[in-house]
Amino acid sequence: xxxxxxxxxxxxxxxxxxxxxxxxxxxxxxxxxxxxxxxxxxxxxxxxxxxxxxxxxxxxxxxxxxxxxxxxxxxxxxxxxxxxxxxxxxxxxxxxxxxxxxxxxxxxxxxxxxxxxxxxxxxxxxxxxxxxxxxxxxxxxxxxxxxxxxxxxxxxxxxxxxxxxxxxxxxxxxxxxxxxxxxxxxxxxxxxxxxxxxxxxxxxxxxxxxxxxxxxxxxxxxxxxxxxxxxxxxxxxxxxxxxxxxxxxxxxxxxxxxxxxxxxxxxxxxxxxxxxxxxxxxxxxxxxxxxxxxxxxxxxxxxxxxxxxxxxxxxxxxxxxxxxxxxxxxxxxxxxxxxxxxxxxxxxxxxxxxxxxxxxxxxxx
Amino acid sequence: xxxxxxxxxxxxxxxxxxxxxxxxxxxxxxxxxxxxxxxxxxxxxxxxxxxxxxxxxxxxxxxxxxxxxxxxxxxxxxxxxxxxxxxxxxxxxxxxxxxxxxxxxxxxxxxxxxxxxxxxxxxxxxxxxxxxxxxxxxxxxxxxxxxxxxxxxxxxxxxxxxxxxxxxxxxxxxxxxxxxxxxxxxxxxxxxxxxxxxxxxxxxxxxxxxxxxxxxxxxxxxxxxxxxxxxxxxxxxxxxxxxxxxxxxxxxxxxxxxxxxxxxxxxxxxxxxxxxxxxxxxxxxxxxxxxxxxxxxxxxxxxxxxxxxxxxxxxxxxxxxxxxxxxxxxxxxxxxxxxxxxxxxxxxxxxxxxxxxxxxxxxxx
Numbered sequence: 001x002x003x004x005x006x007x008x009x010x011x012x013x014x015x016x017x018x019x020x021x022x023x024x025x026x027x028x029x030x031x032x033x034x035x036x037x038x039x040x041x042x043x044x045x046x047x048x049x050x051x052x053x054x055x056x057x058x059x060x061x062x063x064x065x066x067x068x069x070x071x072x073x074x075x076x077x078x079x080x081x082x083x084x085x086x087x088x089x090x091x092x093x094x095x096x097x098x099x100x101x102x103x104x105x106x107x108x109x110x111x112x113x114x115x116x117x118x119x120x121x122x123x124x125x126x127x128x129x130x131x132x133x134x135x136x137x138x139x140x141x142x143x144x145x146x147x148x149x150x151x152x153x154x155x156x157x158x159x160x161x162x163x164x165x166x167x168x169x170x171x172x173x174x175x176x177x178x179x180x181x182x183x184x185x186x187x188x189x190x191x192x193x194x195x196x197x198x199x200x201x202x203x204x205x206x207x208x209x210x211x212x213x214x215x216x217x218x219x220x221x222x223x224x225x226x227x228x229x230x231x232x233x234x235x236x237x238x239x240x241x242x243x244x245x246x247x248x249x250x251x252x253x254x255x256x257x258x259x260x261x262x263x264x265x266x267x268x269x270x271x272x273x274x275x276x277x278x279x280x281x282x283x284x285x286x287x288x289x290x291x292x293x294x295x296x297x298x299x300x301x302x303x304x305x306x307x308x309x310x311x312x313x314x315x316x317x318x319x320x321x322x323x324x325x326x327x328x329x330x331x332x333x334x335x336x337x338x339x340x341x342x343x344x345x346x347x348x349x350x351x352x353x354x355x356x357x358x359x360x361x362x363x364x365x
Numbered sequence: 366x367x368x369x370x371x372x373x374x375x376x377x378x379x380x381x382x383x384x385x386x387x388x389x390x391x392x393x394x395x396x397x398x399x400x401x402x403x404x405x406x407x408x409x410x411x412x413x414x415x416x417x418x419x420x421x422x423x424x425x426x427x428x429x430x431x432x433x434x435x436x437x438x439x440x441x442x443x444x445x446x447x448x449x450x451x452x453x454x455x456x457x458x459x460x461x462x463x464x465x466x467x468x469x470x471x472x473x474x475x476x477x478x479x480x481x482x483x484x485x486x487x488x489x490x491x492x493x494x495x496x497x498x499x500x501x502x503x504x505x506x507x508x509x510x511x512x513x514x515x516x517x518x519x520x521x522x523x524x525x526x527x528x529x530x531x532x533x534x535x536x537x538x539x540x541x542x543x544x545x546x547x548x549x550x551x552x553x554x555x556x557x558x559x560x561x562x563x564x565x566x567x568x569x570x571x572x573x574x575x576x577x578x579x580x581x582x583x584x585x586x587x588x589x590x591x592x593x594x595x596x597x598x599x600x601x602x603x604x605x606x607x608x609x610x611x612x613x614x615x616x617x618x619x620x621x622x623x624x625x626x627x628x629x630x631x632x633x634x635x636x637x638x639x640x641x642x643x644x645x646x647x648x649x650x651x652x653x654x655x656x657x658x659x660x661x662x663x664x665x666x667x668x669x670x671x672x673x674x675x676x677x678x679x680x681x682x683x684x685x686x687x688x689x690x691x692x693x694x695x696x697x698x699x700x701x702x703x704x705x706x707x708x709x710x711x712x713x714x715x716x717x718x719x720x721x722x723x724x725x726x727x728x729x730x
Binding site for chain 1: 443448449450487522530577580581618625655664667672677678681687
């Protein structure tokens with residue numbers, strides 16, 4: 001690839017985690033929290049979600065440096081009925097907030113005896129790659145639902161509309177099987193902010209009419225998002241099936257902002273000038289309280305295999321189950337090192353220099 | 366409309382419920398169960414879900430007459446940890462099974478003190494219109510998730526595949542607001558069996574390439590479903606976004622067949638020749654245990670209004686929220702009577718005659 005710019009390089013996962021944790025710590029984050037954030041970001045890169053891993057470091061650093069992110073402490077429990085809780089993330093890093101919620105939920109399931117635990121969270125910072133968290137639960141044999149919305153952000157139109165009203169409202173689901181877990185992590189919008197930014201940067205159209213311009217016309221041109229007034233992203237399902245994505249986006253808003261009791265109404269009213277952050281909803285389910293974990297794993301594993309064995313579409317590749325590609329990336333990258341797009345190290349380097357840290361050593365090859 | 370066949374006629378809801386209940390009772394169903402089934406079927410017609418209301422009566426009668434449906438008794442509790450339960454529906458009518466589960470869940474929320482109650486059910490008969498149940502919960506101020514799958518049925522291909530592997534796996538969600546509830550009831554497939562049957566009957570193509578033929582080619586021709594081997598329905602999202610619908614279909618399978626511990630693996634194995642029926646998952650959430658019901662209603666109502674006020678797409682109608690149309694149909698039909706397609710009364714008439722019952726009186730006009 002000589003002559004086409006710097007090549008992607010591989011790095012030891014532990015080197016990346018150590019170096020990123022030190023960076024956040026020097027910027028002011030409590031050491032334990034810095035480690036948790038670094039761990040989740042590198043976990044995303046390991047799973048191949050490279051738009052939701054170390055890519056975030058410069059933005060997170062800016063939030064810490066400018067006082068938008070709280071640098072120490074724990075989420076606060078605002079309401080607690082045993083199996084259902086409301087937390088205030090107090091603008092702590094989202095990775096720390098969700099990991100603490102995950103630990104709390106597992107505690108309530110273990111010694112607490114609850115088979116289903118639900119936690120709503122307000123005032124979290126960005127939680128990055130949702131799949132990393134539900135994978136941890138699923139690896140522990142628990143089914144997990146994790147979803148988030150940003151009440152201060154509106155990029156997605158309701159079905160049939162052109163005015164942005166919703167965030168991209170991702171849903172992640174981890175499902176244990178008798179093999180690798182099924183890992184779902186998908187937005188309820190036709191495409192994501194990051195994909196639009198990339199299309200705009202590279203001057204390309206999107207693969208389909210996934211946007212609507214400010215005159216209400218379908219569009220594949222990322223520029224329509226940057227007009228005044230802005231256009232919008234269509235809900236998942238696009239022009240003909242967008243009612244399905246819109247419905248799921250409303251479900252996400254209800255689970256996150258509704259249950260947190262603090263969403264777009266609060267952002268429009270009393271809390272107009274307060275930091276909103278992200279709302280989050282986490283639910284863990286232990287199949288032992290239903291038909292049993294063995295029967296659960298047998299059914300989900302059987303189904304996954306049944307789907308993988310489906311004949312492919314004409315000219316298409318073999319059928320994959322959500323999570324198959326991530327698990328393949330994980331096992332490859334654990335061995336060979338994490339492959340980082342050169343852009344990511346380019347963006348990390350000045351941050352490391354600023355805090356007088358050495359960049360991690362690239363692996364040979 | 367003279368000369369174009371019989372017109373749709375309106376009927377008093379109570380007359381339809383009474384007449385349908387008597388019909389099921391004469392066919393052998395316990396009186397209380399017959400009333401519950403009739404109530405839910407007419408509730409679907411009242412909400413305008415006319416493909417999922419009285420339309421089902423002849424098929425349900427056949428199931429009763431041929432001994433496939435159990436005619437009396439209660440679902441059996443197989444596992445119970447307070448807030449999480451597994452029920453065996455014992456092939457009782459699905460309407461009775463879900464209404465009993467709903468009552469049980471509300472009991473556990475009230476005197477039981479659980480804020481989130483989850484119930485998995487195996488061996489239910491068909492549960493018809495999911496929106497009718499979540500509406501009842503939402504009218505009582507509870508958020509409800511209801512979903513079902515049929516482990517003996519495979520009509521939908523995995524994303525990228527052509528072999529049918531999944532049922533249409535609908536999801537319904539009821540969300541209380543400070544106005545009428547948001548009512549979501551949508552399949553995780555690109556279209557439904559009933560729409561395909563109708564297209565086939567009327568010799569029309571579907572509005573888009575929502576199917577795949579047995580050679581793996583996208584198709585809008587309903588006939589591709591009836592070949593040997595059969596084609597399949599695409600997951601919701603279709604060709605370019607079908608990974609989202611497929612992911613949600615797997616979520617539904619995990620909640621229903623996974624938690625019930627009894628799905629496609631059981632149907633393929635030990636229980637090959639036993640009746641499978643439908644699996645169901647119901648979850649109720651009380652916002653009081655999170656940020657409070659008032660804050661919840663304020664947020665969800667504000668969001669619904671914000672979406673309704675979105676400017677429409679070019680040349681399109683005003684934006685509607687899921688449930689808006691159903692609530693409008695309900696308030697119109699409660700006043701003016703339920704408008705039944707003539708085909709439905711045509712199919713009911715021989716059933717009524719067989720059991721020596723008078724058809725309900727059509728309203729004048």
